[in-house]
Amino acid sequence: MVGIDSGSVRSTTSRSLNRRVSLSSIRSQHVEEHNRHIIRPPKFTSKSIKDYFASRIPSLWVGWDELRQYHWHEVVNPFQPLVEMNKHQWNYFLMAFGCWTMDAFDFFLTSLNIRNLAKSFDKSTKDITWGITLVLMFRTVGAVIFGVMGDHYGRKWPYIICLSCLILIQLGTGFVTTYEQFLGVRSLFGVAMGGVFGICAAEALGDAPQRARGVLSGIFQEGYALGYLLAVCFQRAFDNTERVWQNMFFFSAGVSVIFVIWRLFHPETDNYQRQKARYEKGVESRSSSMAHIKSEIKTALKTYWLIIIYMILMMSGFNFSSHGSQDLYPTLLTEQYHYNNNKTTVVNVCANLGALLGGVVISHASTFIGRRTAVLIGNIIAGAMIYPWAFKPMWATAFFMQFGIQGSWSVVPIHLSELSPPQYKAFVSGVAYQLGNLVSSASSTIEATINDTLHDYGKTMAIFIGAVLIYLMIVILLGPENRNADLDVERDDVLTIDDIQEEDEEKVHEVGHPKSDDSSAFADESYEKVDIEHKV
Incomplete structure (x- = not known):
């Protein structure tokens, strides 16, 4: 009878879980970023008008959190x-x-x-x-x-x-x-x-x-x-x-x-x-x-x-x-x-x-x-x-x-x-x-x-x-701004995690049906590298 290394099983399971958590996080970020750029009909309540004009000057600055995402050579090299x-x-x-x-x-x-x-x-x-x-x-x-x-x-x-x-x-x-x-x-x-x-x-x-x-x-x-x-x-x-x-x-x-x-x-x-x-x-x-x-x-x-x-x-x-x-x-x-x-x-x-x-x-x-x-x-x-x-x-x-x-x-x-x-x-x-x-x-x-x-x-x-x-x-x-908004026709469609998961499953099935949990994790990881990264 062939012995099974329990440490190897735990390691494989851990990697699979980490990949799924990472992919879930990327999906969530993509959904949030997409929905942030949806343009909706204007509202003319006193509060919405006041909030809009109050945000005009602060919104000129994108913030350090976003700027820190870029390496210095990306900023100074336009090409x-x-x-x-x-x-x-x-x-x-x-x-x-x-x-x-x-x-x-x-x-x-x-x-x-x-x-x-x-x-x-x-x-x-x-x-x-x-x-x-x-x-x-x-x-x-x-x-x-x-x-x-x-x-x-x-x-x-x-x-x-x-x-x-x-x-x-x-x-x-x-x-x-x-x-x-x-x-x-x-x-x-x-x-x-x-x-x-x-x-x-x-x-x-x-x-x-x-x-x-x-x-x-x-x-x-x-x-x-x-x-x-x-x-x-x-x-x-x-x-x-x-x-x-x-x-x-x-x-x-x-x-x-x-x-x-x-x-x-x-x-x-x-x-x-x-x-x-x-x-x-x-x-x-x-x-x-x-x-x-x-x-x-x-x-x-x-x-x-x-x-x-x-x-x-x-x-x-x-x-x-x-x-x-x-x-x-x-x-x-x-x-x-x-x-x-x-x-x-x-x-x-x-x-x-x-x-x-x-x-x-x-x-x-x-x-x-x-x-x-x-x-x-x-x-x-x-x-x-x-x-x-x-x-x-x-x-x-x-x-x-x-x-x-x-x-x-x-x-x-x-x-x-x-x-x-x-x-x-x-x-x-x-x-x-x-x-x-x-x-x-x-x-x-x-x-x-x-x-x-x-x-x-x-x-x-x-x-x-x-x-x-x-x-x-x-x-x-x-005026308004919608920097980095998607230019595709689906831009104003509200996106959910389920929409992303359905799309992921379709793309995984195009490659082939996974035979085990670990191969499924591998398919998810490949998709993450090829497609989700491109989307985000």
């Missing part, structure tokens, strides 16, 4: 979280980043060619700025159209249609011969451009690991600054040609074709495919797809209507800060300070390098210090640079101004995604962004009008940006 990205996730991020970069490249061609366009059409600077204003005004139309398409029918084809339309419109702009034709094609450009942000933000961040979303948000958003930087560099190259602005529009159309072809060869993201599966399951339980859509919209509006209003107010401030600090800055350098083309190019390049660095640093910091705190820090940096930026323009002042402005902006994609209804991310984040653009659409025209009275671009832009930053900081300080 550390990117090691978690796989090829699939990089593929969709880079496709979205490329589209957003070319979108910005196309937009800023008008700003960089205001003088050339005014000369071609025999119009004033103020008249040409209406080409910028109309783009910003019509972007909301595109956000609505393509946002609805993206959330209900997939993001692939709205992406392709948006970028294809931008290609055709850029080509058409190069052929216009009158001021009226110019305004017409820029209005159409605004519609196509409006659909890009919501679709691309959902594509870029939807499948990304949670820890990497902060810095990815910054890198994605600074595709806007990279587009401006590339436009400045190529503008300088095309300055030596006869038809400067026409050649720039033709060139920009050609580059975008690459990203249309790239997107054609890939399916929808995993995030959207899960959303589609949930949608189809919901339709099966109702009499029609329209009944399901109406039910979802009603629930989303009941829960998120106040947050959506806040997002529009926030994005109005952000867009005023961006366009107010960029659109007429080349004009300030050339007309007021008489910079030549080379010097203007250097200053604008440095401004966008500052934007790129600020975007990476501040967005990464937002993962640890909070989205609102990171935005406020960026705005404080920008506010400190207003005087030297407007009255002592040089590469350093432009660099640090855009470090603050665009550094704050870098938090926008992930902040909007975390606050938006998960099943309507593309629509809500895109429309909020573009309604903010609509409100701020006349920023360059307003500045040009003020300058007609003050006759000083530096003073005009300093007053304008100062007022905008004060407004934006107040809005951010009083």
Whole structure:
């Protein structure tokens, strides 16, 4: 008869028990973390209002308990979280980043060619700025159209249609011969451009690991600054040609074709495919797809209507800060300070390098210090640079101004995604962004009008940006935050321990039925390492 080592049995039983306790603890933490991010309909009792506003300043600090969970190299190295990205996730991020970069490249061609366009059409600077204003005004139309398409029918084809339309419109702009034709094609450009942000933000961040979303948000958003930087560099190259602005529009159309072809060869993201599966399951339980859509919209509006209003107010401030600090800055350098083309190019390049660095640093910091705190820090940096930026323009002042402005902006994609209804991310984040653009659409025209009275671009832009930053900081300080919330469509579903256990059991059975208590513990341990750790 074979003897049994009782010590070995106790050791095996102890390990099994410890693993189960550990797994139970992880499950409990996951449930608590998930449910903490559920957004519920707003309450307007005096107590809830008082508690909310009383928490605005304390909530800017995440607390030492959370910060101690991170190693120092995770905090100081913004690229550390990117090691978690796989090829699939990089593929969709880079496709979205490329589209957003070319979108910005196309937009800023008008700003960089205001003088050339005014000369071609025999119009004033103020008249040409209406080409910028109309783009910003019509972007909301595109956000609505393509946002609805993206959330209900997939993001692939709205992406392709948006970028294809931008290609055709850029080509058409190069052929216009009158001021009226110019305004017409820029209005159409605004519609196509409006659909890009919501679709691309959902594509870029939807499948990304949670820890990497902060810095990815910054890198994605600074595709806007990279587009401006590339436009400045190529503008300088095309300055030596006869038809400067026409050649720039033709060139920009050609580059975008690459990203249309790239997107054609890939399916929808995993995030959207899960959303589609949930949608189809919901339709099966109702009499029609329209009944399901109406039910979802009603629930989303009941829960998120106040947050959506806040997002529009926030994005109005952000867009005023961006366009107010960029659109007429080349004009300030050339007309007021008489910079030549080379010097203007250097200053604008440095401004966008500052934007790129600020975007990476501040967005990464937002993962640890909070989205609102990171935005406020960026705005404080920008506010400190207003005087030297407007009255002592040089590469350093432009660099640090855009470090603050665009550094704050870098938090926008992930902040909007975390606050938006998960099943309507593309629509809500895109429309909020573009309604903010609509409100701020006349920023360059307003500045040009003020300058007609003050006759000083530096003073005009300093007053304008100062007022905008004060407004934006107040809005951010009083606003909500949902940092590190899940971006999947199940985010607002209440989760219980039983839900996690059922999912665990399904995954264990997919591997194989355990034959003993110890093998069951081993299966639990394997699942813990592979899946639960990823969730948390």
